[in-house]
Amino acid sequence: MIIRPYVSSDCSQMAQLFYDTVHTINRKDYTKEQCNAWATGQIDLAAWDNSFLAHHTLVAVEDDKIVGFGDIDSTGYLDRLYIHKDYQKRGIASALCQQLEQAFSVPKISVYASITARPFFEKMGYITQYQNQVERNGVRLYNYFMEKTL
Numbered sequence: 001m002i003i004r005p006y007v008s009s010d011c012s013q014m015a016q017l018f019y020d021t022v023h024t025i026n027r028k029d030y031t032k033e034q035c036n037a038w039a040t041g042q043i044d045l046a047a048w049d050n051s052f053l054a055h056h057t058l059v060a061v062e063d064d065k066i067v068g069f070g071d072i073d074s075t076g077y078l079d080r081l082y083i084h085k086d087y088q089k090r091g092i093a094s095a096l097c098q099q100l101e102q103a104f105s106v107p108k109i110s111v112y113a114s115i116t117a118r119p120f121f122e123k124m125g126y127i128t129q130y131q132n133q134v135e136r137n138g139v140r141l142y143n144y145f146m147e148k149t150l
Contacts, residue, residue, distance in 0.1 A: 001067065001092065003099060006057035008049050013066045014059070015043040017084050024085040029115040030141065037139035055079060056103040060092045068092040076106035081117070097124055101150065109148045121146050 022039035030038070052071055060068035070081035078100060083093050101109050112132060113121045122128075126146040134141050
């Protein structure tokens, strides 16, 4: 596996990875309705590309296939961290997270972690600050605002 910087041509493959991961891995903690609201399959690729380009975005690749990605902004907000549904529990998320945490000189890293991702972030040293509720397409989803002091 290699970890490299994001390029715009990665975006559509990352959108598919995101959709597949939410609808398989996160499905154990969220209802079908919640997963459909979270990952509709109708991503605005131009908006995602602009967001990835504005952030420090890394892509994990194995055998010419994107198996994970993550991005962080200059304030230390870890926006997205997703691992391909068939490549879970292989250290990819840990490797991406560690590199993202080192991208900027900030005192804290923050993330809104899904119910599914919360145990991972706890193992990485993040502490839950509060449970959060968001509404997407009229559906309520719950996650956790977590922080890690560097």
